[in-house]
Amino acid sequence: xxxxxxxxxxxxxxxxxxxxxxxxxxxxxxxxxxxxxxxxxxxxxxxxxxxxxxxxxxxxxxxxxxxxxxxxxxxxxxxxxxxxxxxxxxxxxxxxxxxxxxxxxxxxxxxxxxxxxxxxxxxxxxxxxxxxxxxxxxxxxxxxxxxxxxxxxxxxxxxxxxxxxxxxxxxxxxxxxxxxxxxxxxxxxxxxxxxxxxxxxxxxxxxxxxxxxxxxxxxxxxxxxxxxxxxxxxxxxxxxxxxxxxxxxxxx
Amino acid sequence: xxxxxxxxxxxxxxxxxxxxxxxxxxxxxxxxxxxxxxxxxxxxxxxxxxxxxxxxxxxxxxxxxxxxxxxxxxxxxxxxxxxxxxxxxxxxxxxxxxxxxxxxxxxxxxxxxxxxxxxxxxxxxxxxxxxxxxxxxxxxxxxxxxxxxxxxxxxxxxxxxxxxxxxxxxxxxxxxxxxxxxxxxxxxxxxxxxxxxxxxxxxxxxxxxxxxxxxxxxxxxxxxxxxxxxxxxxxxxxxxxxxxxxxxxxxxxxxxxxxxxxxxxxxxxxxxxxxxxxxxxxxxxxxxxxxxxxxxxxxxxxxxxxxxxxxxxxxxxxxxxxxxxxxxxxxxxxxxxxxxxxxxxxxxxxxxxxxxxxxxxxxxxxxxxxxxxxxxxxxxxxxxxxxxxxxxxxxxxxxxxxxxxxxxxxxxxxxxxxxxxxxxxxxxxxxxxxxxxxxxxxxxxxxxxxxxxxxxxxxxxxxxxxxxxxxxxxxxxxxxxxxxxxxxxxxxxxxxxxxxxxxxxxxxxxxxxxxxxxxxxxxxxxxxxxxxxxxxxxxxxxxxxxxxxxxxxxxxxxxxxxxxxxxxxxxxxxxxxxxxxxxxxxxxxxxxxxxxxxxxxxxxxxxxxxxxxxxxxxxxxxxxxxxxxxxxxxxxxxxxxxxxxxxxxxxxxxxxxxxxxxxxxxxxxxxxxxxxxxxxxxxxxxxxxxxx
Numbered sequence: 001x002x003x004x005x006x007x008x009x010x011x012x013x014x015x016x017x018x019x020x021x022x023x024x025x026x027x028x029x030x031x032x033x034x035x036x037x038x039x040x041x042x043x044x045x046x047x048x049x050x051x052x053x054x055x056x057x058x059x060x061x062x063x064x065x066x067x068x069x070x071x072x073x074x075x076x077x078x079x080x081x082x083x084x085x086x087x088x089x090x091x092x093x094x095x096x097x098x099x100x101x102x103x104x105x106x107x108x109x110x111x112x113x114x115x116x117x118x119x120x121x122x123x124x125x126x127x128x129x130x131x132x133x134x135x136x137x138x139x140x141x142x143x144x145x146x147x148x149x150x151x152x153x154x155x156x157x158x159x160x161x162x163x164x165x166x167x168x169x170x171x172x173x174x175x176x177x178x179x180x181x182x183x184x185x186x187x188x189x190x191x192x193x194x195x196x197x198x199x200x201x202x203x204x205x206x207x208x209x210x211x212x213x214x215x216x217x218x219x220x221x222x223x224x225x226x227x228x229x230x231x232x233x234x235x236x237x238x239x240x241x242x243x244x245x246x247x248x249x250x251x252x
Numbered sequence: 253x254x255x256x257x258x259x260x261x262x263x264x265x266x267x268x269x270x271x272x273x274x275x276x277x278x279x280x281x282x283x284x285x286x287x288x289x290x291x292x293x294x295x296x297x298x299x300x301x302x303x304x305x306x307x308x309x310x311x312x313x314x315x316x317x318x319x320x321x322x323x324x325x326x327x328x329x330x331x332x333x334x335x336x337x338x339x340x341x342x343x344x345x346x347x348x349x350x351x352x353x354x355x356x357x358x359x360x361x362x363x364x365x366x367x368x369x370x371x372x373x374x375x376x377x378x379x380x381x382x383x384x385x386x387x388x389x390x391x392x393x394x395x396x397x398x399x400x401x402x403x404x405x406x407x408x409x410x411x412x413x414x415x416x417x418x419x420x421x422x423x424x425x426x427x428x429x430x431x432x433x434x435x436x437x438x439x440x441x442x443x444x445x446x447x448x449x450x451x452x453x454x455x456x457x458x459x460x461x462x463x464x465x466x467x468x469x470x471x472x473x474x475x476x477x478x479x480x481x482x483x484x485x486x487x488x489x490x491x492x493x494x495x496x497x498x499x500x501x502x503x504x505x506x507x508x509x510x511x512x513x514x515x516x517x518x519x520x521x522x523x524x525x526x527x528x529x530x531x532x533x534x535x536x537x538x539x540x541x542x543x544x545x546x547x548x549x550x551x552x553x554x555x556x557x558x559x560x561x562x563x564x565x566x567x568x569x570x571x572x573x574x575x576x577x578x579x580x581x582x583x584x585x586x587x588x589x590x591x592x593x594x595x596x597x598x599x600x601x602x603x604x605x606x607x608x609x610x611x612x613x614x615x616x617x618x619x620x621x622x623x624x625x626x627x628x629x630x631x632x633x634x635x636x637x638x639x640x641x642x643x644x645x646x647x648x649x650x651x652x653x654x655x656x657x658x659x660x661x662x663x664x665x666x667x668x669x670x671x672x673x674x675x676x677x678x679x680x681x682x683x684x685x686x687x688x689x690x691x692x693x694x695x696x697x698x699x700x701x702x703x704x705x706x707x708x709x710x711x712x713x714x715x716x717x718x719x720x721x722x723x724x725x726x727x728x729x730x731x732x733x734x735x736x737x738x739x740x741x742x743x744x745x746x747x748x749x750x751x752x753x754x755x756x757x758x759x760x761x762x763x764x765x766x767x768x769x770x771x772x773x774x775x776x777x778x779x780x781x782x783x784x785x786x787x788x789x790x791x792x793x794x795x796x797x798x799x800x801x802x803x804x805x806x807x808x809x810x811x812x813x814x815x816x817x818x819x820x821x822x823x824x825x826x827x828x829x830x831x832x833x834x835x836x837x838x839x840x841x842x843x844x845x846x847x848x849x850x851x852x853x854x855x856x857x858x859x860x861x862x863x864x865x866x867x868x869x870x871x872x873x874x875x876x877x878x879x880x881x882x883x884x885x886x887x888x889x890x891x892x893x894x895x896x897x898x899x900x901x902x903x904x905x906x907x908x909x910x911x912x913x914x915x916x917x918x919x920x921x922x923x924x925x926x927x928x929x930x931x932x933x934x935x936x937x938x939x940x941x942x943x944x
Contacts, residue, residue: 058502078506082504087499087502089498091498092499093495093496094496094499095494095496110500110504111503112504138271
């Protein structure tokens with residue numbers, strides 16, 4: 001069994017807003033993720049998925065609790081956490097005036113990938129993601145499918161053991177979404193620990209080894225699909241989700 | 253900090269800029285052409301206007317009424333003589349103002365409605381004359397004959413005609429007067445009477461240096477800001493808008509590395525565009541397309557140039573950090589552009605201070621970033637080096653630059669950057685939780701207020717009234733902060749009973765502290781001598797005409813109470829949770845010194861501030877610090893009046909060693925006893941001595 005790569009304990013996050021006061025976005029969330037595993041965070045919009053993943057990627061500071069990536073604490077050792085992490089989300093854009101090759105080189109350097117291996121690693125990524133014909137073209141000239149491939153390549157160019165995909169298929173057409181899912185599955189085969197958030201049931205069902213159902217900032221249930229089915233006597237993930245979120249049995 | 257990461261980010265910023273042709277054209281190339289072109293066109297327009305003014309023919313008319321009055325003949329003769337100079341037959345050339353160009357005047361019949369004729373420009377100037385009652389032109393009575401010129405100042409031609417004619421009349425008047433003086437026996441021409449001669453002892457470089465030094469900082473600041481803003485807008489606000497900021501923040505680059513790279517990009521572009529602009533202007537000047545301002549010599553000696561480069565380095569970082577901070581705090585590109593305007597205005601206002609006459613580096617200006625370097629640059633260019641003050645100015649601006657750079661790093665850590673949350677727990681809760689973040693702001697405003705008050709009003713009033721006013725300001729500010737942030741008074745002001753031995757500590761510590769403070773003042777006076785005027789003013793303020801009890805009340809007890817409430821109470825309380833013990837002692841202590849605005853007073857009063865902060869932290873109570881402060885002031889005043897307690901005129905090293913030992917004993921007494929008194933078995937950590 002692979003070792004635990006991501007460990008989250010009682011992770012809590014509150015936001016403060018002049019008009020709405022204190023908003024508890026994430027409350028005492030616990031989970032762990034091992035190498036070669038895809039853990040899905042399944043929740044509706046505003047459930048706390050992105051906030052949780054942003055805390056793990058050190059962009060947000062937890063209000064309470066801890067999160068560790070390869071044993072590095074997100075608060076006390078954020079640079080080491082990010083060095084071992086690749087973060088991909090619909091809101092993480094690319095520099096439009098760089099070429100694909102320049103983009104990959106930049107992110108390898110910034111993520112402190114060994115200098116002597118940077119060039120070969122960039123070429124390896126270009127080949128792996130089929131970017132060869134477009135490697136010299138500026139990002140602004142690429143199609144959205146190609147941009148997405150460059151985005152994944154820049155997420156993994158420094159070969160991090162942990163990857164975070166925050167609703168990565170939002171806004172993608174079916175074919176591009178399937179391509180992306182395929183790439184994520186391949187990364188799992190490489191032994192990466194992958195945190196994958198989504199509100200699309202079929203996606204979670206197809207990709208995730210384990211699923212954590214999150215609602216109103218709390219984890220309602222965690223387990224593999226079979227376990228969740230057994231615990232709820234529901235077959236479809238959609239029904240399982242509704243069961244945990246609303247407490248209503250949707251079986252007719 | 254990883255150099256490879258910084259280099260990669262820096263190169264990325266420059267690459268982004270280099271591949272944005274629109275920015276390059278509009279922000280870099282176009283100004284290179286437009287600025288000198290504007291300069292060239294302005295001088296060309298001025299030249300053309302002058303030519304037009306001098307080449308045209310002006311129409312004038314002369315009134316003929318009142319010609320029969322007494323004295324009119326003389327006035328008329330004078331007028332005719334003047335008019336003969338400018339010519340009165342259409343097209344006749346006449347001499348212009350002395351040494352000036354020739355202009356043409358054409359005499360017309362006086363119109364019935366002079367104002368209307370002037371408005372319609374049928375006429376440019378009308379000459380009327382009032383004969384008065386006097387019999388002679390030399391009569392200084394109000395009714396003496398006079399010439400009245402009517403014109404329209406809002407019409408170019410009329411205004412110029414009036415100017416030419418007036419100067420011709422004035423010249424005629426001078427000639428008439430000189431003829432009359434000669435006729436009366438004063439044969440010497442006026443220029444032979446008490447001739448004046450000027451001797452310039454400053455070198456040409458120094459004179460030119462003064463001219464350049466006044467403007468140099470403002471020009472450099474303007475160029476740096478204009479060039480730097482090209483990158484700064486995109487640096488964080490642009491990244492935020494594009495969505496690349498979150499990508500960057502999730503990489504292994506630390507916030508310090510990101511800010512360093514961004515600052516380097518801003519500096520590089522600002523420097524490059526400044527050099528381009530300067531070279532561009534010099535080339536235009538060399539081609540004689542634009543003229544250099546009179547008195548300006550663009551030659552800076554190598555040594556001075558090197559020193560200036562070193563001097564401006566922290567100013568450049570300060571400016572780039574300001575721009576980066578604004579960019580980081582802006583939600584969008586447009587908002588950043590909008591916010592740059594006030595930054596530029598403030599920076600330009602500060603950079604223009606060297607233009608003001610009489611501003612010297614050896615004054616409070618040394619504490620004002622950028623302005624201090626501006627004044628320093630002026631002094632360097634005129635050859636007046638003041639090394640300690642140059643170092644102080646550099647340190648102050650470098651310190652401000654470091655603070656702003658740190659603020660930029662903190663901005664990058666702010667969650668507001670990528671979330672919709674508009675505040676945090678302390679902001680939302682307000683009150684005591686927010687106070688530690690606001691305390692520095694309050695005291696900065698208080699400092700500015702006191703500076704303005706003391707510079708403008710303080711000098712001219714009774715010293716007792718000055719003390720009462722200052723203490724009222726401190727008291728009111730402390731009360732405002734306590735009320736605004738709902739601070740627990742007892743906790744905020746450390747109103748606790750000190751142990752008995754603390755009072756013994758005060759009796760030992762205060763005189764010892766005075767000896768040490770005196771030593772620091774002596775040391776500081778090697779570079780910052782106490783001005784004689786200040787000593788005289790103090791002697792007058794604390795003169796024998798003030799009764800002893802008043803001296804004690806106004807200059808010892810009141811400061812002992814109110815300054816302690818403000819500095820060792822509220823300020824210390826606000827800073828306590830944000831600083832480590834050593835930082836706390838230094839920051840709170842030196843802040844107290846800076847409130848004694850005169851430069852030479854800052855070192856000594858900073859030491860006192862440090863000692864008083866330690867006294868509060870060791871004893872857990874403000875009362876010993878109040879007593880110490882009051883006793884310190886009383887002894888300082890007393891030593892000037894009473895022989896028995898006078899400070900040694902020639903102190904030796906053992907005076908200071910003994911004083912230092914005495915202070916250690918005083919602090920030891922305070923702490924030992926405090927712990928016993930305030931922490932009985934099982935008591936909580938409240939009031940615990942930091943670092944203990």
